[in-house]
Amino acid sequence: MQLLRSYRLLVTWQALRKKNYLPLMLAVQTLFTLGIVLGYPLLFPTLDRTSIYLIATGAPAISMLSVGLVALPQTIGEQKTEGSLAYMRSLPVPRLAYLAADLTVWLAIVIPGVVLGVMVGAFRFGLDLQVSPLVVPAVLLVALTSACIGYAIASVLPYMLTVIITQAIVVFVFMFSPLTFLPSKLPAWLEVIHSVLPIQAMGEVTRGTIAPNEFGLPLGAFLTLAVWCVAGFGVTYAAMSRRA
Amino acid sequence: MLLQIEDLTKVYRSGTRANDGISLSVDEGEVFGLLGHNGAGKTTLVNQVVGLLRPTSGSIRVDGRDMVANPGLARRLCSFQAQAQVPIDGLTPRQAIDLLGQMRGASRSEAQRRREHLIEALDLGEWLDEDAARLSGGVKRLVAFAMAAVVPGRLVMLDEPTNDVDPVRRRLLWRQVRTLADHGAAVLLVTHNVIEAERSVDRLAILDDGKVIAEGTPGELKGRLGAALRLELVLDPDAAEMPASPFGLSAVPVGNRLMIGVPMDAAGQAVAWAESLKAARSVEEFTLGPATLEDVYVALVGGADAARTQVEEVFDATAA
Numbered sequence: 426m427q428l429l430r431s432y433r434l435l436v437t438w439q440a441l442r443k444k445n446y447l448p449l450m451l452a453v454q455t456l457f458t459l460g461i462v463l464g465y466p467l468l469f470p471t472l473d474r475t476s477i478y479l480i481a482t483g484a485p486a487i488s489m490l491s492v493g494l495v496a497l498p499q500t501i502g503e504q505k506t507e508g509s510l511a512y513m514r515s516l517p518v519p520r521l522a523y524l525a526a527d528l529t530v531w532l533a534i535v536i537p538g539v540v541l542g543v544m545v546g547a548f549r550f551g552l553d554l555q556v557s558p559l560v561v562p563a564v565l566l567v568a569l570t571s572a573c574i575g576y577a578i579a580s581v582l583p584y585m586l587t588v589i590i591t592q593a594i595v596v597f598v599f600m601f602s603p604l605t606f607l608p609s610k611l612p613a614w615l616e617v618i619h620s621v622l623p624i625q626a627m628g629e630v631t632r633g634t635i636a637p638n639e640f641g642l643p644l645g646a647f648l649t650l651a652v653w654c655v656a657g658f659g660v661t662y663a664a665m666s667r668r669a
Numbered sequence: 670m671l672l673q674i675e676d677l678t679k680v681y682r683s684g685t686r687a688n689d690g691i692s693l694s695v696d697e698g699e700v701f702g703l704l705g706h707n708g709a710g711k712t713t714l715v716n717q718v719v720g721l722l723r724p725t726s727g728s729i730r731v732d733g734r735d736m737v738a739n740p741g742l743a744r745r746l747c748s749f750q751a752q753a754q755v756p757i758d759g760l761t762p763r764q765a766i767d768l769l770g771q772m773r774g775a776s777r778s779e780a781q782r783r784r785e786h787l788i789e790a791l792d793l794g795e796w797l798d799e800d801a802a803r804l805s806g807g808v809k810r811l812v813a814f815a816m817a818a819v820v821p822g823r824l825v826m827l828d829e830p831t832n833d834v835d836p837v838r839r840r841l842l843w844r845q846v847r848t849l850a851d852h853g854a855a856v857l858l859v860t861h862n863v864i865e866a867e868r869s870v871d872r873l874a875i876l877d878d879g880k881v882i883a884e885g886t887p888g889e890l891k892g893r894l895g896a897a898l899r900l901e902l903v904l905d906p907d908a909a910e911m912p913a914s915p916f917g918l919s920a921v922p923v924g925n926r927l928m929i930g931v932p933m934d935a936a937g938q939a940v941a942w943a944e945s946l947k948a949a950r951s952v953e954e955f956t957l958g959p960a961t962l963e964d965v966y967v968a969l970v971g972g973a974d975a976a977r978t979q980v981e982e983v984f985d986a987t988a989a
Contacts, residue, residue: 434768442758511716511753512755515719
C-alpha cells in the first residue's frame with residue numbers, strides 16, 4: 426500500500442519536474458528519426474524493399490536508445506553531481522517506488538517520439554504497416570530495457586566516465602549495430618558480440634511487431650531483453666540503496 | 670534522549686576522517702546546534718543519520734532504534750533539509766510542499782492545511798504558484814524548510830537553513846524552528862553562523878576536524894571562557910609586537926585584531942590599558958563589550974579557521 430501510494434506521489438513529482446523535458450526529448454527523437462529516414466536514402470539512392478522496412482522500423486528503435494542510453498544517463502549523472510539525487514534518496518519513500526516512478530516518467534517521455542518516428546517512416550516511404558498488437562509490450566520492453574541499462578551506467582560510474590561512454594554508445598548504436606541493417610552484414614566477431622548485447626534484440630522486437638508481415642518475431646529476443654532489463658534494474662537498485 | 674549518537678566515526682575511502690568518535694544526544698523539544706567551519710564534518714554527520722552514508726563505526730539511535738541497520742526507518746523518522754538546494758525546478762512551492770507532506774504520510778487535506786500555515790508564517794504567499802526554477806536562492810531555501818517542516822519527523826535536521834535568506838524572513842524561519850521543537854520534535858541544526866546559533870539553540874556542540882571540542886548551553890560555554898567581557902583591539906599594522914594580555918585570559922589573534930577575555934570587575938582597568946596602547950600607537954582602536962558565543966568559538970577553534978568563519982559571517986550579513 427505504502428509502495429503504491431509513494432509510487433503515485435513520485436510519478437506526479439517526476440512528471441512535473443520533467444514536463445519541460447518533453448518538448449526537448451520529442452524534438453531530439455524527431456531529429457534522430459528524420460535524420461535516419463531522410464538521410465539514408467541520400468546515402469543509398471536505390472534501396473530494396475527490405476532495406477526500406479529496416480530503416481523505417483530501425484529509426485524508432487534508435488530514438489528509444491538515444492533517450493535511454495544517452496539522455497537518461499547524462500541526466501542522472503548531473504543529478505548525482507549536483508546532489509539532487511542524494512536529496513531524492515533521503516525522501517521517506519521506498520527505493521523501489523522511486524525507481525519505478527522515475528522509469529515510468531522516462532517511458533512516458535520516450536513513447537510519443539516512437540509513435541512519431543513510426544509515422545514519419547511510414548509516410549516518407551509510403552508504407553502500409555500492419556502493426557501487431559504486440560507492439561505495445563515490445564516498445565515498452567525496449568524503452569524500459571534501454572532506460573534500465575542507462576540508469577545502471579549512470580548509477581555506477583562517475584559523471585565524466587558516463588558522458589564519455591554514452592557518447593561512444595551513440596556511435597556504436599548508429600554505425601555498428603544491426604538496427605537499420607541485418608546482422609549478417611556485420612563481421613563475424615561483431616555478430617557474435619551483438620548476439621549477446623541487447624541492441625540487436627531491440628531491433629528485432631521493434632521491427633517484428635511494427636512490420637510483422639516483413640520480419641519474423643524471434644521470441645528469444647524478448648528473453649534477451651528481459652534478462653538485460655532485470656540486470657540493469659538490479660544494478661541500479663543496488664547502487665541506489667548503497668551507502669558510501 | 671530521542672537522538673543518541675555514540676562514538677561515531679566516518680572515514681572516507683580517500684582516507685579523510687570526517688567524523689572522529691563523535692558522541693552527542695538531542696532530546697524531544699530541544700533545538701540542538703552543530704557548529705563548525707566548512708569541512709568540520711557537520712554534513713557528514715547528518716548524512717549518516719538520514720542513511721545516505723554508512724558510518725565506519727559507532728551507533729546512531731532515534732527513539733532507541735538502530736538507524737544504521739534501518740536506513741529506511743531513518744528516512745521516515747527524520748525529516749531533512751539538505752545543504753544543497755532542493756531539486757524542485759518544474760514544481761511550484763505549493764506542489765512541492767503538498768507532495769512532500771503526503772510522502773510523509775499526511776492526507777492531501779492535512780498536507781494542504783499545514784502548507785497554508787507555513788506559507789503564511791514564512792511570508793511566502795507571493796511565490797506559492799511560481800515555478801521553482803524562477804525562485805531566488807533564499808526563497809527556495811525557505812521552501813525547502815517548509816518541505817522538511819510540513820509533516821515533521823520525530824527528528825528534524827536542518828543543514829544551513831538560513832543561507833541566502835533575507836534578515837526579516839530569517840526571523841520568521843527561526844520562529845518556526847522553535848515551533849517545531851515546541852510541538853515535540855528534536856531539532857538538529859547545522860550551521861556555521863555562530864551569531865544566529867547563539868540566539869536560537871538550547872544546546873550546541875562545536876565540531877572541529879571531525880571531533881566535538883565543546884558541548885553545552887550557550888551560557889555554559891561562555892562561562893567556560895571565564896570572561897564576561899571581550900576587549901577587541903584593532904592592531905596598528907606598524908606595531909612592533911603584539912600586546913600581551915594583563916588578565917591571564919584568552920587572547921586570540923584574528924587577522925589584524927586581537928580578542929581578549931576580560932573579567933567583569935576589570936572593565937575599568939581594561940579600558941585604561943587599551944587607552945595606553947592607543948596612545949602608544951600599538952592599536953588603532955578598541956571596543957569593550959559582553960562576551961559572545963563567537964568568542965568561545967574563536968577561542969576554541971582558533972586563528973585561521975575562526976578568521977575564515979568570521980569572514981563568512983560578515984559576508985553572510987552583507988549578502989543578507
